[in-house]
Amino acid sequence: MAKKPDTASRIADNKKAAYNYFFEERFEAGLxxxxxxxxxxxxxxxxxxxxYVVIRNGELFVIGLQINPLGTASTHISPDKQRTKKLLMHKEEIKRLIGKVEQKGYTLVPLNLHWKAGKIKCEIALAKGKAEHDKRDTIKDREGKREVERAMKTNHR
Structure with missing residues (x-):
């Protein structure tokens, strides 16, 4: 189980993933x-x-991760912002993930990109898709929490 990265070292978060999926397990992989x-x-x-993450020939790849090139990028290369990026994990972890992903309804989604010891890591999750009613419950819970926070805030004034 991967430890949550420090928020200061985070590069990007996939907030939509928490809305669309239930997370079973989290893993950390190099890019x-x-x-x-x-x-x-x-x-x-x-x-x-x-x-999203796919498994090809026993290796993990992230597809759809868009990295926009800087305006000052070198002119002798042609950057491809939608390039498929390989994820680096131990073989045993990948084998375990393959077994779980082959089960019906499971998928791998990237949750965030973060720095760790000078290297860029991607936190991925073994996830199961939410049904429409589960998404509505998520929205209802979130709005309920907001209302409670607003009430607490107005009471403290």
């Missing part, structure tokens, strides 16, 4: 990136919301 991608991530030019 294979090019130099211009790392520079863009330092500037926060990334969109993780549409990303």
């Amino acid at each position: 294979v990136l090019e130099g211009w991608e790392v520079k863009s991530l330092r500037e926060g030019k990334v969109q993780i919301t549409d990303g």
Whole structure:
């Protein structure tokens, strides 16, 4: 089970994932990136919301993770912002994930990108899709919490 990264070291969060999925387990994986991608991530030019993880030939790949190149990027390379990025994990973890993903209804979704010891890591989750009524319950709970916070705030004034 991966430890939650510090919020100061976070690069991007996938807030839509918590709305669309129930998380069973969380994992941390390294990312294979090019130099211009790392520079863009330092500037926060990334969109993780549409990303998803696939398994091909016993390896994990993130698809749909969009890293926008900097305007000052080198002219001798042509950056592909939708490039498929490889995830790095131990073979035993990948085998365990393959077994779980093959079960009906399970998928792998990227939750966030963060820095750890000078390297960029991707937190992924083994997730099960929410039904429409579960999504409505999530909205109802969130709005209930907001109302309670508003009431507490007005009482303290």
